[in-house]
Each structure stands twice: as structure tokens, then as C-alpha cells.
Amino acid sequence: xxxxxxxxxxxxxxxxxxxxxxxxxxxxxxxxxxxxxxxxxxxxxxxxxxxxxxxxxxxxxxxxxxxxxxxxxxxxxxxxxxxxxxxxxxxxxxxxxxxxxxxxxxxxxxxxxxxxxxxxxxxxxxxxxxxxxxxxxxxxxxxxxxxxxxxxxxxxxxxxxxxxxxxxxxxxxxxxxxxxxxxxxxxxxxxxxxxxxxxxxxxxxxxxxxxxxxxxxxxxxxxxxxxxxxxxxxxxxxxxxxxxxxxxxxxxxxxxxxxxxxxxxxxxxxxxxxxxxxxxxxxxxxxxxxxxxxxxxxxxxxxxxxxxxxxxxxxxxxxxxxxxxxxxxxxxxxxxxxxxxxxxxxxxxxxxxxxxxxxxxxxxxxxxxxxxxxxxxxxxxxxxxxxxxxxxxxxxxxxxxxxxxxxxxxxxxxxxxxxxxxxxxxxxxxxxxxxxxxxxxxxxxxxxxxxxxxxxxxxxxxxxxxxxxxxxxxxxxxxxxxxxxxxxxxxxxxxxxxxxxxxxxxxxxxxxxxxxxxxxxxxxxxxxxxxxxxxxxxxxxxxxxxxxxxxxxxxxxxxxxxxxxxxxxxxxxxxxxxxxxxxxxxxxxxxxxxxxxxxxxxxxxxxxxxxxxxxxxxxxxxxxxxxxxxxxxxxxxxxxxxxxxxxxxxxxxxxxxxxxxxxxxxxxxxxxxxxxxxxxxxxxxxxxxxxxxxxxxxxxxxxxxxxxxxxxxxxxxxxxxxxxxxxxxxxxxxxxxxx
Numbered sequence: 001x002x003x004x005x006x007x008x009x010x011x012x013x014x015x016x017x018x019x020x021x022x023x024x025x026x027x028x029x030x031x032x033x034x035x036x037x038x039x040x041x042x043x044x045x046x047x048x049x050x051x052x053x054x055x056x057x058x059x060x061x062x063x064x065x066x067x068x069x070x071x072x073x074x075x076x077x078x079x080x081x082x083x084x085x086x087x088x089x090x091x092x093x094x095x096x097x098x099x100x101x102x103x104x105x106x107x108x109x110x111x112x113x114x115x116x117x118x119x120x121x122x123x124x125x126x127x128x129x130x131x132x133x134x135x136x137x138x139x140x141x142x143x144x145x146x147x148x149x150x151x152x153x154x155x156x157x158x159x160x161x162x163x164x165x166x167x168x169x170x171x172x173x174x175x176x177x178x179x180x181x182x183x184x185x186x187x188x189x190x191x192x193x194x195x196x197x198x199x200x201x202x203x204x205x206x207x208x209x210x211x212x213x214x215x216x217x218x219x220x221x222x223x224x225x226x227x228x229x230x231x232x233x234x235x236x237x238x239x240x241x242x243x244x245x246x247x248x249x250x251x252x253x254x255x256x257x258x259x260x261x262x263x264x265x266x267x268x269x270x271x272x273x274x275x276x277x278x279x280x281x282x283x284x285x286x287x288x289x290x291x292x293x294x295x296x297x298x299x300x301x302x303x304x305x306x307x308x309x310x311x312x313x314x315x316x317x318x319x320x321x322x323x324x325x326x327x328x329x330x331x332x333x334x335x336x337x338x339x340x341x342x343x344x345x346x347x348x349x350x351x352x353x354x355x356x357x358x359x360x361x362x363x364x365x366x367x368x369x370x371x372x373x374x375x376x377x378x379x380x381x382x383x384x385x386x387x388x389x390x391x392x393x394x395x396x397x398x399x400x401x402x403x404x405x406x407x408x409x410x411x412x413x414x415x416x417x418x419x420x421x422x423x424x425x426x427x428x429x430x431x432x433x434x435x436x437x438x439x440x441x442x443x444x445x446x447x448x449x450x451x452x453x454x455x456x457x458x459x460x461x462x463x464x465x466x467x468x469x470x471x472x473x474x475x476x477x478x479x480x481x482x483x484x485x486x487x488x489x490x491x492x493x494x495x496x497x498x499x500x501x502x503x504x505x506x507x508x509x510x511x512x513x514x515x516x517x518x519x520x521x522x523x524x525x526x527x528x529x530x531x532x533x534x535x536x537x538x539x540x541x542x543x544x545x546x547x548x549x550x551x552x553x554x555x556x557x558x559x560x561x562x563x564x565x566x567x568x569x570x571x572x573x574x575x576x577x578x579x580x581x582x583x584x585x586x587x588x589x590x591x592x593x594x595x596x597x598x599x600x601x602x603x604x605x606x607x608x609x610x611x612x613x614x615x616x617x618x619x620x621x622x623x624x625x626x627x628x629x630x631x632x633x634x635x636x637x638x639x640x641x642x643x644x645x646x647x648x649x650x651x652x653x654x655x656x657x658x659x660x661x662x663x664x665x666x667x668x669x670x671x672x673x674x675x676x677x678x679x680x681x682x683x684x685x686x687x688x689x690x691x692x693x694x695x696x697x698x699x700x701x702x703x704x705x706x707x708x709x710x711x712x713x714x715x716x717x718x719x720x721x722x723x724x725x726x727x728x729x730x731x732x733x734x735x736x737x738x739x
Contacts, residue, residue, distance in 0.1 A: 165252055
């Protein structure tokens with residue numbers, strides 16, 4: 001009886017201790033709970049930037065504890081000098097001491113969730129994608145605290161499994177990487193011998209195994225916003241909600257009604273005279289949550305799905321601008337198969353029915369390889385346009401250092417009584433045969449009538465192109481005060497489907513980091529003479545002479561007070577004219593709470609070409625100036641104030657007007673007036689964070705444009721005119737909650 005009683009007490013005690021093992025951890029940045037004393041401490045690190053991959057001990061130590069609810073991490077980073085202070089917004093990259101945790105929860109070695117925190121307690125989270133891009137627009141719920149002590153700083157992190165979307169198995173095997181940027185040495189150290197630029201990076205993650213409960217999850221984000229439109233004397237109130245529901249371990253359903261798309265973050269001010277559309281990233285929470293299955297990319301910035309199209313302007317109907325009414329998303333993910341379905345519906349626009357979007361995507365995992373297919377359909381009633389996009393892709397991991405990607409895409413457009421169809425394909429690859437050598441290439445062909453921009457994005461079509469880049473790195477050179485150096489060469493060969501002779505490009509570059517942490521870059525690019533088939537927007541191509549471009553960049557170390565950087569680009573363009581483009585910036589930390597950045601730029605060209613209409617182009621002597629000011633003020637731990645001002649002005653003095661012949665040659669045809677323009681934007685934004693995912697926002701902003709057809713105003717007056725115009729002028733308030 002006594003033995004049975006002792007056994008029973010032992011079992012009860014064991015179960016209690018296992019449950020208490022994690023529950024006893026208090027996230028306060030101390031890493032001094034009794035639980036941590038039972039967890040192994042790891043002190044082996046690898047220097048990954050510069051890429052020596054040298055094994056070291058004790059730059060940082062880390063402890064990892066997994067439970068059926070989430071993962072705990074205790075990280076301690078050794079310090080030699082006082083740590084730099086940088087006041088900044090959350091969800092932006094750090095320039096001072098920080099740690100970063102990456103979790104490949106599906107163990108596919110293709111994507112990873114990213115969680116990072118610096119010694120001040122600022123954070124960002126995001127998704128590291130297969131194309132080596134870090135998307136910081138994804139946000140989720142996780143917990144951390146930091147503490148700075150003598151000769152080190154510490155952080156405790158807790159990430160619930162429910163905060164990430166992945167396929168939950170009987171026994172989950174996932175990949176883990178922890179890195180630390182050490183500002184005192186300007187070097188990055190990692191728990192694994194690889195960095196994000198290496199093909200083998202995700203394959204080097206350490207493997208962890210954990211049993212996870214089948215957790216259901218329901219997140220509701222209601223919001224209310226008010227907008228006072230001062231420019232048009234209007235007032236609006238909006239109420240809506242976003243719902244994210246994970247009923248089982250393999251499924252998630254998301255919905256939004258009267259979506260929370262109030263703009264509290266301002267896009268960069270871009271003045272674009274080219275034929276290539278500007279690219280803007282997605283900032284809306286609904287389209288960033290559990291969206292990675294739809295992320296398919298190809299050369300020329302091709303995106304099969306580019307969600308800023310939804311609820312925005314139509315690429316093929318200049319008079320249409322949509323407003324999203326509702327959207328739904330369903331995803332399914334298990335060990336071998338992923339499925340995603342997204343539908344979105346726009347409200348009526350000036351009496352016209354809004355667009356409807358239907359997106360379907362499936363992926364099948366073949367070991368470390370992926371076979372995927374997409375089928376997208378968009379209906380635009382305003383121009384009676386029905387677009388269907390079908391795509392097939394295959395990611396092949398030849399080895400841990402070599403990968404290949406294949407894709408084929410078709411667009412079928414029914415508009416009125418006309419049907420247009422065309423095809424595109426691509427092959428991309430990269431390999432690192434040795435630690436310091438890397439090769440990348442892409443080969444693609446996009447048909448002349450390939451139309452993807454109803455829901456996707458591509459810089460240009462009607463192109464067959466080959467690109468190749470080689471890079472050689474020499475880390476820890478320690479010669480002539482040079483710490484590390486990198487050399488690169490690249491080439492670009494292209495033509496279009498009319499067989500025209502487009503300019504071929506070759507270039508080389510060098511990057512140097514000195515012992516005292518100054519960074520310098522020099523590159524030279526040469527382009528042969530050839531046809532420019534973009535300038536006249538589908539009319540006759542323009543034959544242009546050869547050109548060269550030289551770029552020089554220099555940046556100072558990150559001092560305690562801030563940093564300075566300068567970029568200079570010069571060369572030839574247009575009809576053998578000279579140009580230069582210079583940009584300089586100063587970033588200054590005034591005190592522990594205020595960070596200020598000023599950026600000035602100027603572009604000048606002796607032969608700037610601009611399309612007029614049909615086969616008519618104009619040559620100008622052109623000057624453009626820009627100024628950008630931003631100030632971040634951290635009032636308290638959960639209150640911040642941001643001020644941002646941008647302004648761009650331009651003046652163009654006419655030289656000649658030309659008609660473009662069928663052979664690409666130019667003939668003088670007439671005259672054109674000089675012109676000038678200016679654009680400005682201002683935002684003052686206050687944020688009170690109630691929690692990581694809930695906040696109150698109050699912003700005041702305005703923006704304006706000004707055009708002068710005879711260029712009679714000076715530069716100072718041009719800045720003034722756009723500020724005074726206030727075409728957009730509002731006061732906006734919003735509160736977003738989380739249940």
C-alpha cells in the first residue's frame with residue numbers, strides 16, 4: 001500500500017511539475033526563474049556577417065523551452081560598451097544591438113516566421129520568404145521583456161503556437177535560428193553557421209520536436225474610425241470588423257466586413273514619369289494574415305497576386321477607383337498539401353458595380369520541393385472585362401546550396417466581344433559552390449499580350465531576357481584597414497517579341513567595410529545602344545545611344561548621436577546627355593526619446609526624354625529636388641508621436657520635340673512649353689498602444705500638387721505652392737481593438 005501511495009504521489013508530483021515548468025516563467029527579462037535553471041544553456045555562436053562562419057563562444061547565450069502551448073526563449077547578449085539609443089517605430093529594422101528568432105514551423109526549409117527585439121524593447125515581426133525577402137507587414141501576438149544590466153542585456157520571449165499558421169502534426173518538427181547583431185563589433189552572430197543571404201540558410205536551422213495540442217483560435221478585431229475631410233467639407237464615421245478563426249489544426253477562415261482600411265501609415269511620395277508602374281507593399285492587416293500561400297514571385301518583380309489591387313485603382317481602367325466592401329479567405333494546410341481561397345468584393349462606384357476577385361492556390365510538398373498552381377479571376381464591370389490568370393510553378397532544391405525555380409503563366413482576357421490570351425514562363429536559380437562564392441541567374445519570356453495586372457504585378461511584358469550575377473566575398477581581410485570586401489559582376493541580355501535590338505547591360509561593383517566601420521560601394525554599368533520599347537507606351541521604339549552609369553555610396557559608422565550617408569549616381573542618358581543624382585541623409589538621436597532624419601536629393605539631366613502622345617517625345621533639360629523630414633518621439637512606453645514631411649519639385653526646360661519613325665530614328669517636329677511641378681505631403685500621427693495588436697490613432701495630414709505650364713515660379717515658390725494647395729486635407733481618428 002505504501003509503495004502504491006508513493007508511486008501515486010510521484011506521478012501527481014511529476015504531472016504538476018511538468019505543468020508548472022512553463023507556467024512558473026514570468027516574462028520580465030530577468031531569466032532568473034527556477035524553471036530556467038533546469039533548461040540547458042547554449043553558448044556556441046557562429047560569426048555569419050562578415051561571413052567567416054567562425055565558431056565562437058559566449059557572444060550570446062540562449063535557452064529554449066517548448067510546451068504544448070508555445071515556445072519560451074531566454075537570451076543574454078554580452079556587451080563591451082554602452083549601447084546605442086535609437087528612437088523608432090516598431091515594425092522597422094534595427095541599426096543597434098538586437099536579437100532575432102526565426103521559426104520554420106512547417107519544417108519545409110522555404111519560409112520562416114521572424115521575431116526580433118532590441119535592447120530598448122522595440123520589436124518587429126514578419127515572414128522571411130523563399131526569395132530571400134523579409135516582409136514586415138505581418139503582425140501577430142507574442143510577448144517579451146528586455147533588461148539591460150552591467151556587461152550584458154537580456155530578453156525573455158514567449159511565442160504562442162496559436163500566433164502562427166502552420167500544419168499541426170502528431171509530433172511537430174520545426175526549424176529554429178537565433179541571431180544577434182553586436183553593435184560593438186558591427187558583426188552578426190548566430191546559433192547556426194549560415195546567414196540570410198545564403199541558399200543553405202533555412203536548411204541549417206536546428207531541429208526541434210514538440211507535441212502541440214489541437215488549438216482552436218478566434219480573433220476578432222472591431223474598429224471605429226472618424227474622418228474629417230477638410231478639403232471637401234465632409235465628415236464620415238466607419239464601423240467594421242475583421243475575424244480570424246482557426247477551427248481545427250489544419251484550417252483557418254478569415255473575413256472582413258466594412259474593412260478596417262483607414263490609412264494611418266503614409267506611403268512614400270513617388271513622382272513617376274516612366275512607363276513602369278510604381279510598386280507599393282501591402283499594409284492592410286487582413287491581406288497580410290496567413291497570406292504566404294499566395295506569394296508567388298518571378299523575374300521583373302512579377303507577383304501572381306498583388307493584393308493592393310483590391311480596393312484600389314484599376315490598372316486597365318484609368319477612370320475607376322474601387323472601395324472594398326467585404327473579403328473572405330480560407331486556408332488549409334497539412335503535412336503535404338496547402339490550399340488557399342480568397343474572394344473580395346468592391347462596392348458600387350459612380351453607379352457602376354464594383355469588381356469581384358476570386359483567387360485559388362494549391363501547393364503540394366514533395367520532400368523539400370514544392371509544386372504549386374494558381375487560378376485567379378477578376379471581373380471589372382466598368383469596362384466589361386473578365387480576366388482569368390492560370391499559373392503553375394515548381395521549386396526544386398537540388399542540394400542545400402543550389403535551388404531552381406520554374407514557372408509558367410497564362411492570361412485570358414475577355415473584354416466586350418474580344419478575347420486575348422498569351423503566355424509567360426521563367427527559370428531562376430542560385431548556387432553557392434563555395435562559402436564565399438555565389439551565382440544567380442534568371443531566364444524568362446513574357447508574351448506581348450500577357451496581362452497580369454488585374455490582380456498581379458509585373459514591371460513589363462513583351463520581353464525575353466537573361467540575367468546573371470556573380471559575387472565573391474572576402475570576410476575579415478584585415479588589409480590596409482579593410483575589414484571585409486565583396487566583388488560582383490552582372491550582365492543582362494534581352495530582346496522583345498518583335499525581335500528589336502534592346503540595350504544589353506554589363507556591370508561590376510565593389511563593397512568595402514573598413515576597420516572603423518565606414519562602408520563604401522562603387523559600381524559601374526555599361527549599356528549598349530539599342531531600342532527603347534517602353535518610352536512611347538507601345539508606339540514606335542526609340543533608338544538610343546550607348547550609356548554608362550557610375551554609382552558611389554558612402555556611409556559613416558552608427559555613432560551614438562546618429563549617422564551620415566551619401567549616394568552619388570552619374571553618367572549619360574537620353575540623347576547622349578549627362579546626368580547626376582545625389583542624395584544625402586543625416587540621422588540624429590537628440591536624446592533618449594527623439595530621433596530626427598533629414599534627406600535631401602537632387603537629380604539633373606541634360607537630355608531627359610518624356611513621352612507626349614502617339615510617336616511624339618520631348619527632350620528637356622530637367623532638374624528635380626526633394627526633401628524628406630521625419631521625427632519620432634517616444635512619449636512613454638506605449639505612446640508615440642510621429643511627424644513626417646516630404647516634398648518634391650521639378651523644372652523642365654524644353655530643348656527639342658521629335659517624331660519617332662518606324663526605324664526608331666528621330667526627326668524634329670515642333671516646340672513645347674517648359675513646365676514645372678511640385679508635390680508635398682505632411683502627416684502628424686499620435687499612437688497610443690493598448691496592447692501589441694490594439695491601438696488608438698489620431699492623425700492630421702495634408703497633401704497637394706501644383707503644375708505650372710510655363711515654369712515661371714522659382715524653386716522656393718514651387719515648394720510653397722504644393723503645400724498651400726492642400727488637395728487632400730483631413731483629421732483622422734481610429735481605435736482598433738482585439739478580442
